[in-house]
Amino acid sequence: MNEAFFFGPAARQLFGNYHAPAGGDGQVLTVICPPLFFDYMRTQPTLRRLAISLAERSQHVLRFDYRGTGDSFGEPGEVTVSDWVEDIALAVREGLDISGSQKVRLLGVRASALLACRSLGAVSNFQRLVLWDPVPDGAAYLQEIRGVQAILVQRHLRLSRDEHHQGILEYAGHPVSERMLNEFRLLDASAYSVVPSSKLQVVSTSPVKPFPVAGVSQNVAPVACNWEMDTEEPFMPQSVLLERLIVCLTTP
Amino acid sequence: MSDHALTEEPLHIGEGGRLLGILTLPAAPPGNARELPVFVFLSAGLLHRVGPRRLYVHLARELARMGFSSLRVDLAGVGDSSPRPGLTNEQSITADYGEIVSALESRLGPLSLVLGGLCSAADHAIKLAPADRRVIGMLLLDMVCFSDDRFVVRAFIARYLKPARYSAWLMRRIKAVSIPFLDRFKGVGQFSLRLSNVPTREQIRAAFEAIHERDGRVLSVFTQYALHNYYNRPGQLARVVGIDGYRRFCTELYWPEAEHSYDLDAHQRRLIEEVKTWAAGYSHS
Numbered sequence: 048m049n050e051a052f053f054f055g056p057a058a059r060q061l062f063g064n065y066h067a068p069a070g071g072d073g074q075v076l077t078v079i080c081p082p083l084f085f086d087y088m089r090t091q092p093t094l095r096r097l098a099i100s101l102a103e104r105s106q107h108v109l110r111f112d113y114r115g116t117g118d119s120f121g122e123p124g125e126v127t128v129s130d131w132v133e134d135i136a137l138a139v140r141e142g143l144d145i146s147g148s149q150k151v152r153l154l155g156v157r158a159s160a161l162l163a164c165r166s167l168g169a170v171s172n173f174q175r176l177v178l179w180d181p182v183p184d185g186a187a188y189l190q191e192i193r194g195v196q197a198i199l200v201q202r203h204l205r206l207s208r209d210e211h212h213q214g215i216l217e218y219a220g221h222p223v224s225e226r227m228l229n230e231f232r233l234l235d236a237s238a239y240s241v242v243p244s245s246k247l248q249v250v251s252t253s254p255v256k257p258f259p260v261a262g263v264s265q266n267v268a269p270v271a272c273n274w275e276m277d278t279e280e281p282f283m284p285q286s287v288l289l290e291r292l293i294v295c296l297t298t299p
Numbered sequence: 300m301s302d303h304a305l306t307e308e309p310l311h312i313g314e315g316g317r318l319l320g321i322l323t324l325p326a327a328p329p330g331n332a333r334e335l336p337v338f339v340f341l342s343a344g345l346l347h348r349v350g351p352r353r354l355y356v357h358l359a360r361e362l363a364r365m366g367f368s369s370l371r372v373d374l375a376g377v378g379d380s381s382p383r384p385g386l387t388n389e390q391s392i393t394a395d396y397g398e399i400v401s402a403l404e405s406r407l408g409p410l411s412l413v414l415g416g417l418c419s420a421a422d423h424a425i426k427l428a429p430a431d432r433r434v435i436g437m438l439l440l441d442m443v444c445f446s447d448d449r450f451v452v453r454a455f456i457a458r459y460l461k462p463a464r465y466s467a468w469l470m471r472r473i474k475a476v477s478i479p480f481l482d483r484f485k486g487v488g489q490f491s492l493r494l495s496n497v498p499t500r501e502q503i504r505a506a507f508e509a510i511h512e513r514d515g516r517v518l519s520v521f522t523q524y525a526l527h528n529y530y531n532r533p534g535q536l537a538r539v540v541g542i543d544g545y546r547r548f549c550t551e552l553y554w555p556e557a558e559h560s561y562d563l564d565a566h567q568r569r570l571i572e573e574v575k576t577w578a579a580g581y582s583h584s
Contacts, residue, residue: 051309051319051379058302062309062321064379091347095379117349118321118356120302203563205556214563220352222564279352279560281345 049098054141061134062118063111064095065145066102073105075174076148077296078138080111082157084192084219087116088279089272090156096284097154097292104297107146111138123221128185128230131162136169143172150174152296157274158182158231164238176242177295178249179288180272183259185234191275192218199277219279236260248295252288266291302326305363310370310406313398319379320372320399321348322406323359329366335581336411336435337403338362338369341420347378350417351560352567361571362578368407372399374423388496389426396427411435413578418442418559421519425498425506435515436581437506438574441522441559443497444530447538453531500539507540510548517549518577520570524559550577 048067053060079094081087098108113131115121139151152175155163160181167173182188200206200214216222236259239247244262251258252270268291272282304326312318325332340355342348348371349356355371362369375391376382383391403410412431414424415438422443428434498506510517521530530536533553537545552573554566561567 049379051311053307053309088346088349088351091378092345117353118307199562203556203558206563210563210565213565217564220562220564220567277562279346281347 049102055134055137058120059114059130060120061111061114061137063109063138063141064098065142066098066108066110068105068107069103071105073107073146074148075105075150075152076107076109076139076142076146076172077101077152077154078109078111078135078142080135080138080153080155080159080163081113081117082159083113083116084158084221085195085277085279086157086274089281092281093284093288094156097289100289100293101296104293106297107142107148109138109142109145111141123218123223123227125224127224127227128162128165128234132165133169135163135166139166139170148172152177154179154292154296155181158185158188161185161188161234161238164242165234167242174246175296176247177292178239178247178258179292180252180256180274181239181249181258183256184236184238185231189218189228189231195219195275195277219277239263250288250291250295266295268292305360307359310372310402312372312402313395317381317383318372318375318395318398319348320370320402321359322403323363323369323371325363325366325368329582331582332366332368333408335367336413337407338367338413338415338438338578339399339403340369340371341414341416341423342372342374342377343417343420345377348373352562352564354417354561354567354570357567357571358574361575365575365578366582367578370399370403392423392427396431400431400433413438413581415439415518419496422497425503428506429502429509432513435510435513437510437515437517437519438577439517439519440570441525442503442519442536444521444525444536445500445503445539446529447532447535450531450535457531504540504542507542507545507549511542511544515548516577516580518552518574519549520552520554520573522557522559522561523555526555 049064051064054063055061079098081094082090094110098110101108112119113134115123115126149172151170151172153163154177156179160178163176196217197215200211239260247263249258249263249265251265251267252272254267258265268288270285270288305323306326307321307323310320310322312320343350359369359371373380374395383394412434413436414428414434415421417440421439424437428437519536536551557566561570
């Protein structure tokens with residue numbers, strides 16, 4: 048059973064989707080922090096499937112959209128990284144209210160890995176953070192999107208000079224603020240270091256991209272996610288990846 | 300969700316809430332709100348109800364600011380909606396549609412509808428519209444279109460007027476020497492026939508005739524995706540539909556500079572403004 052709803056203060060409501068545990072009164076709440084920009088649409092089916100699977104294993108699960116993304120209120124150009132970090136804390140509080148759980152586990156996907164690490168100070172009952180293909184740092188992530196966006200704009204042969212200029216500055220078709228970019232650039236790999244390695248697990252789809260912090264358990268699920276592609280076309284849930292994520296999020 | 304001009308609420312639709320949609324309502328409905336159609340945005344391929352670059356979210360909220368209600372919905376098997384095992388795609392969409400309209404009428408009372416969306420959503424709208432008299436409009440973004448009698452000639456001219464093509468021409472010619480020259484154009488314009496579940500020429504015509512009979516309206520927009528596959532001249536759809544008075548109830552736009560998913564903000568904003576201008580026609584009628 049799942050229930051979609053809006054939550055949070057009236058001026059900045061977020062869209063959420065709560066999956067109730069299939070059996071028993073689950074003690075664990077998992078909050079899924081979705082990725083951003085191109086990655087957001089591409090991972091939607093996988094994250095939904097994961098949420099259903101976790102609920103079938105007696106977990107409470109909350110998926111949500113950050114401000115300015117998905118069905119939530121606002122536009123990417125109006126929000127900042129700190130807003131998104133606040134949104135995670137807000138989603139956790141909402142999930143705890145709904146579920147009455149005592150333990151919180153977070154899943155951070157791609158750039159959300161950095162945001163989730165930053166949010167932990169405001170997350171009560173935190174037990175574990177699982178990262179799926181975490182980006183190395185904010186600057187590298189922005190550079191990757193800019194590269195993809197440049198290719199995308201190059202394909203447009205009939206743009207005016209102004210349109211071309213504006214297009215190059217967008218992130219996956221969304222204008223974003225300079226403040227957002229600056230805050231992203233400040234998110235370096237040290238964000239990962241603040242999480243005790245005993246509470247951190249990483250699931251990577253590529254064995255050639257090591258996690259920047261030593262001593263963290265890293266699981267490889269070889270799946271072609273092709274994050275560098277300039278498409279929003281979703282990829283279908285892959286069992287090898289789901290199994291890894293489920294193990295990381297359900298092992299006591 | 301709310302802002303000063305609109306509210307949004309999730310709508311769990313059908314048995315066991317199989318389908319999920321987001322209903323967007325104007326916060327202060329205009330006096331003629333009951334006369335305005337409700338927009339229904341159907342899933343664009345496998346993308347969930349948000350649409351590419353949040354296109355459906357933006358359209359829904361802009362239309363609400365004009366007084367229109369709308370539903371952006373995940374069809375069965377897409378986004379947050381569960382599949383319907385054992386049904387064909389066509390059967391599943393017909394079942395979805397019945398439940399969507401029933402849920403909307405339960406929530407809003409008797410209504411008229413504008414169906415549409417991008418790509419496969421437009422194709423679904425075309426197939427659903429003739430059988431439901433509540434449908435008085437279609438918003439068709441890169442619907443499939445059949446070739447008219449000059450399509451192949453235009454495709455030929457366009458192909459051979461591109462200077463870049465000449466640089467590779469000799470190599471291609473050598474490779475293709477065994478293929479009769481005009482045979483290479485036989486597939487052009489037949490794109491739609493290679494895909495399953497796209498409407499036939501007759502279904503397209505039936506949908507437009509139905510909307511015409513109901514004094515409804517149609518907005519169709521074709522981008523470079525259509526240009527590369529099945530549409531290469533403004534007015535091609537009018538010639539394919541072949542209905543007297545087409546231009547009185549149909550607006551047909553050709554934007555070869557825009558990409559299929561409106562992947563640049565300027566193009567998406569231009570589309571939204573065009574839809575708003577077109578939708579305003581319902582307020583005035």
